[in-house]
Amino acid sequence: MSTAMQFYVSNLLVYLGVDVMACLGLNLQFGVAGIVNFAFIIFQAAGAYTAAVLTLGSSSAGGGFQSYIGGARLPFPVPFLAAAVVGGLLSLLVGLVALRKLRTDYQAMVMLVISLIATTVATNATGLVNGSNGLATIPKPLQSVLGLSLVGYQWVYVAITFAFCALVWVGVHRITSSPLGRTLRAVRDNEAAAGALGKNVTVLRLVAFVTGGAIAGLSGAILVQFISAWSPGSWLFPESFVYFAALIVGGSGNNVGAAVGALLVPVAFLESTRYIPQFGYPGLVDALQWVVVGLLTLTVMWFRPKGVFPERPGRFARRAQVP
Amino acid sequence: MSLFVLSIGFGLITASILAIASVGFTLQFGVTNILNLAYGDVMTGAAFIAYLVTRAGGSLWAALLAGAITGSLASYVLNRFLYTPFVRHGTRLFGMIIVTISVSLVLQNGLQAIFGASFFSLVLPRTASYGFAGMIFTGQQLLIMGIAVVAMAVVHSLLSYTRLGRAMRATAADPELARGCGVATDRVVGVAWLMSGALCGIAGVTLVMNVTSFSSTTGGSFLIPVVAAAVLGGVGHPYGAMIGALVIGLASEVSAAFVNPAYKEVVAFGVLVVVLLVRPQGIFAEIATQKEVVA
Amino acid sequence: MSSPLEGARAAILEVEGLRRSFGGVQAVRGVSFAVAEGTITGLIGPNGAGKSTVLAMIAGSTSPSAGSITFRGQDISGKPPHRIARLGVIRTFQSSSEFERLTVLENMLVAAGSQRGERMGNALLGRWRWRSEEEEMVERARVLLERFEIPAKEDELAGNLSGGQKRLLELARSLMSEPQLLLLDEPMAGVNPSLVRRLEEHLLGLRAEGLTMLMVEHELGVVERLCDPVVVMAQGQVLSTGTMSELRSDQQVLDAYLVG
Numbered sequence: 106m107s108t109a110m111q112f113y114v115s116n117l118l119v120y121l122g123v124d125v126m127a128c129l130g131l132n133l134q135f136g137v138a139g140i141v142n143f144a145f146i147i148f149q150a151a152g153a154y155t156a157a158v159l160t161l162g163s164s165s166a167g168g169g170f171q172s173y174i175g176g177a178r179l180p181f182p183v184p185f186l187a188a189a190v191v192g193g194l195l196s197l198l199v200g201l202v203a204l205r206k207l208r209t210d211y212q213a214m215v216m217l218v219i220s221l222i223a224t225t226v227a228t229n230a231t232g233l234v235n236g237s238n239g240l241a242t243i244p245k246p247l248q249s250v251l252g253l254s255l256v257g258y259q260w261v262y263v264a265i266t267f268a269f270c271a272l273v274w275v276g277v278h279r280i281t282s283s284p285l286g287r288t289l290r291a292v293r294d295n296e297a298a299a300g301a302l303g304k305n306v307t308v309l310r311l312v313a314f315v316t317g318g319a320i321a322g323l324s325g326a327i328l329v330q331f332i333s334a335w336s337p338g339s340w341l342f343p344e345s346f347v348y349f350a351a352l353i354v355g356g357s358g359n360n361v362g363a364a365v366g367a368l369l370v371p372v373a374f375l376e377s378t379r380y381i382p383q384f385g386y387p388g389l390v391d392a393l394q395w396v397v398v399g400l401l402t403l404t405v406m407w408f409r410p411k412g413v414f415p416e417r418p419g420r421f422a423r424r425a426q427v428p
Numbered sequence: 429m430s431l432f433v434l435s436i437g438f439g440l441i442t443a444s445i446l447a448i449a450s451v452g453f454t455l456q457f458g459v460t461n462i463l464n465l466a467y468g469d470v471m472t473g474a475a476f477i478a479y480l481v482t483r484a485g486g487s488l489w490a491a492l493l494a495g496a497i498t499g500s501l502a503s504y505v506l507n508r509f510l511y512t513p514f515v516r517h518g519t520r521l522f523g524m525i526i527v528t529i530s531v532s533l534v535l536q537n538g539l540q541a542i543f544g545a546s547f548f549s550l551v552l553p554r555t556a557s558y559g560f561a562g563m564i565f566t567g568q569q570l571l572i573m574g575i576a577v578v579a580m581a582v583v584h585s586l587l588s589y590t591r592l593g594r595a596m597r598a599t600a601a602d603p604e605l606a607r608g609c610g611v612a613t614d615r616v617v618g619v620a621w622l623m624s625g626a627l628c629g630i631a632g633v634t635l636v637m638n639v640t641s642f643s644s645t646t647g648g649s650f651l652i653p654v655v656a657a658a659v660l661g662g663v664g665h666p667y668g669a670m671i672g673a674l675v676i677g678l679a680s681e682v683s684a685a686f687v688n689p690a691y692k693e694v695v696a697f698g699v700l701v702v703v704l705l706v707r708p709q710g711i712f713a714e715i716a717t718q719k720e721v722v723a
Numbered sequence: 724m725s726s727p728l729e730g731a732r733a734a735i736l737e738v739e740g741l742r743r744s745f746g747g748v749q750a751v752r753g754v755s756f757a758v759a760e761g762t763i764t765g766l767i768g769p770n771g772a773g774k775s776t777v778l779a780m781i782a783g784s785t786s787p788s789a790g791s792i793t794f795r796g797q798d799i800s801g802k803p804p805h806r807i808a809r810l811g812v813i814r815t816f817q818s819s820s821e822f823e824r825l826t827v828l829e830n831m832l833v834a835a836g837s838q839r840g841e842r843m844g845n846a847l848l849g850r851w852r853w854r855s856e857e858e859e860m861v862e863r864a865r866v867l868l869e870r871f872e873i874p875a876k877e878d879e880l881a882g883n884l885s886g887g888q889k890r891l892l893e894l895a896r897s898l899m900s901e902p903q904l905l906l907l908d909e910p911m912a913g914v915n916p917s918l919v920r921r922l923e924e925h926l927l928g929l930r931a932e933g934l935t936m937l938m939v940e941h942e943l944g945v946v947e948r949l950c951d952p953v954v955v956m957a958q959g960q961v962l963s964t965g966t967m968s969e970l971r972s973d974q975q976v977l978d979a980y981l982v983g
Contacts, residue, residue, distance in 0.1 A: 141522055205705055209522040210463045214659075215704050218652060218697045225697070229690040279847055284832065284840030284857065287825065291833040294822035301782060301816070302834045302900050303808035312843060346529055353526060358824070388545035392537040399533035403510075406519065406527060418826045420878060421861050 108256055115259035120376045122266035123328045124351070124367035129277045129360060130320030131348045136357035136416070137281055138313035139293030141209050143216035143345050144199065145321060147223040150340035151195045152188035152322025153329035154234045157243045159184040160330065171235040181246035185269070185326045192322015193315045200314040204307070206296065220342045228337045239336020246330055266327055273320055278360055280316070287419060289313050290358070343395070347371050350402045356412025365413060374398055430562055435685035436678065437563030443677025444576035445634045449650070450657035450669040451583055452627030456503070458600040458664030459620040462511055465528040468651030469535035470506070470625065471632030474499040475642055476543060478633040482551040491550065492575070492633050499629020500622045506531065507621040532648065540644035547641035572634045579627060583666055586623075596620055600664055653680065653693065656700035662709055732759040735904055735935050736781070741790035743776055750776045752959040753790070758904070763926065763936045765950030765967075767943070769979065772956040774939045775817065778908050781937070782814040783807040794904065809836070811903035817912060819889040823882025827873060827892055830881050831864035834899035864899060871895040871925065887918040894925065905929075907938040911945050923948060943967070955979070
């Protein structure tokens with residue numbers, strides 16, 4: 106493989122790992138627990154800002170060209186873990202306010218607006234995370250320690266991403282295939298009936314919401330330490346929609362579906378084309394990509410509303426007959 | 429004090445545009461129960477057509493008419509050939525949100541692909557400014573308020589005094605019952621989308637009359653205040669939407685003058701979130717319901 | 724609170740001066756009655772009498788404006804539904820309430836009380852933390868499905884069942900929670916006559932095993948065959964209490980309900 110090709114493939118693999126993680130987190134919230142979290146991207150963003158601020162060092166150290174709060178220079182993997190914690194805490198905060206019993210389209214509206222509020226605040230409160238310019242020159246973990254070539258380091262980062270992705274996969278799979286996952290799906294299907302059987306609906310939904318938010322935060326940290334820059338433009342509302350589109354295409358409620366959706370929508374349709382030759386005026390390719398994502402979602406909604414890999418209910422083996 | 433009065437003036441203009449838009453939005457929601465998140469992008473589409481008309485030398489009136497027709501037809505087609513089939517196909521509340529957002533993406537980015545990612549302005553004659561009790565309006569802004577007043581009056585008389593209006597209210601209240609009573613609900617729904625689409629188109633044109641430049645995202649970013657006004661008034665209630673528009677329009681412009689202009693949309697955001705979480709039927713729902721019973 | 728009807732049996736549930744108003748309308752105005760252990764107590768009355776509201780208040784999905792609800796000597800009024808359910812008061816719903824994208828067997832398993840595998844820590848640690856408990860629950864669920872004659876359907880999605888099968892599943896599912904008091908909200912609504920008979924037999928069988936039930940039902944034939952005693956409500960108040968045959972000769976009840 107040529108060096109350029111290696112960069113291209115390794116970039117795509119990192120994006121794939123990040124998007125699979127995010128889709129698994131959203132699947133836990135939406136596919137399993139039925140929470141229409143249209144603000145999903147802000148939890149990824151919170152994780153990204155956390156990791157950035159915790160690796161950039163203090164605000165004045167970098168020449169003071171960007172201002173932010175709580176700068177520190179912590180070693181790998183502390184910023185990643187902190188990002189997951191922040192994603193979870195922010196979810197707890199939002200969840201306590203916004204997880205009410207609401208029509209699902211109203212719930213979607215509430216979350217969408219929360220996402221817009223977060224964007225407005227991050228853009229205008231410049232002292233928080235450097236406003237609309239965002240943060241740049243975010244260090245990559247272990248880069249100075251390893252002393253590898255640029256392309257060699259790319260592959261190390263792919264490995265780091267995949268390791269975290271595998272960890273998330275195992276965790277989410279264990280949750281969804283456990284009695285907890287089953288009870289969450291019951292809450293999704295009929296909240297009142299689950300409550301009447303002794304399930305604490307509020308706590309259960311919060312558990313799914315916070316776990317998904319922590320995963321979102323982790324994915325944001327991995328993404329930001331790879332691309333080294335992060336600003337409000339990186340996490341506008343349509344990015345949440347992309348993850349929803351991925352779940353709908355892949356199959357919500359099914360972890361394999363979530364992963365395949367991540368491969369098909371954000372990676373195949375949005376990221377891979379980042380490197381094809383541009384034509385027309387700047388921005389035309391971007392616009393056309395979004396048109397395609399919209400049309401793809403509509404097509405799948407019509408022809409295969411349960412996605413490519415529909416949710417699989419649990420099966421239980423008959424006990425072997427005891428003699 | 430003068431700043432306050434001045435901002436009230438701005439608030440009235442914003443409220444006028446909001447009122448046209450949110451009454452249209454609430455009519456769609458009322459008869460079909462679909463939260464159409466592509467509404468803002470249809471507004472943008474109408475604005476682009478109006479732009480083409482003015483650039484070709486057409487008058488402002490021609491532009492408004494073209495915008496109204498565009499909005500009307502686009503909304504009708506969307507509902508008839510996309511939303512209704514999806515609902516009949518079994519798509520429900522959450523699914524319809526995904527459908528309307530997909531449409532919004534396709535429209536917004538389709539417009540950007542066609543017109544380019546730059547900024548546009550209507551080609552309009554310069555008009556004088558007029559002062560009223562400390563408020564200053566341009567001729568066009570006075571026109572916007574006039575259009576809003578006329579539009580509200582037309583909607584009011586249509587709903588109150590015509591058979592069509594009664595059929596629309598009946599369909600909104602209970603489609604099954606209306607059908608049982610011999611109302612051709614399909615036709616009523618079609619007319620409702622044509623009408624609300626016309627309002628949507630007019631709102632799109634007036635929106636870009638009031639700004640120096642617009643782009644393919646202008647209507648989309650105006651959507652949240654529109655929804656906020658409609659929800660505040662109780663979705664499906666046109667009179668509630670008018671009051672909601674007045675409240676949101678005034679509150680956001682006054683706060684823009686006294687706090688930070690960057691946060692002026694946060695007023696609408698906050699109102700929407702709080703109303704949805706605490707009182708999803710809207711603040712004015714009861715007033716509006718009573719009005720309908722009396723009418 | 725001892726009425727001659729209850730005989731020597733102790734009251735498992737006591738409702739005292741229960742009130743509830745919705746936006747100025749008094750749906751329930753001062754309702755008092757008791758449910759004796761081991762009975763199927765009927766709760767009847769014309770539409771709008773407030774029966775379902777009373778049931779909802781006992782189950783915790785609506786909180787009373789005033790009054791008290793005592794279950795086994797403990798005040799449960801105003802507690803959230805899941806707390807009341809955990810005490811052993813399990814309700815069924817008027818409309819079908821299956822978890823439609825879960826299988827029949829999964830529906831049953833959800834209903835089992837506090838499970839090890841429902842805790843996040845155990846779920847993350849893996850199957851070994853909860854496998855044995857799960858196997859026991861599966862066995863228990865299968866016995867119940869057998870009893871309610873829906874065993875062949877255990878892998879079917881509950882949403883695909885017929886209306887009658889959904890009723891049977893809901894009853895079986897509520898038993899999975901090991902209730903001490905079952906609140907049945909029109910269990911026969913929309914069920915065909917042959918299945919009504921089967922459901923009646925199941926309910927009588929449960930009573931014979933000592934389960935207490937409080938049942939809201941419109942079909943007076945069903946009430947007559949199953950319920951003793953019967954509480955009659957009208958316009959938010961208790962009109963009369965007695966056996967069905969006593970009530971049939973009660974002029975007040977006839978005026979309010981049986982004739983109209």
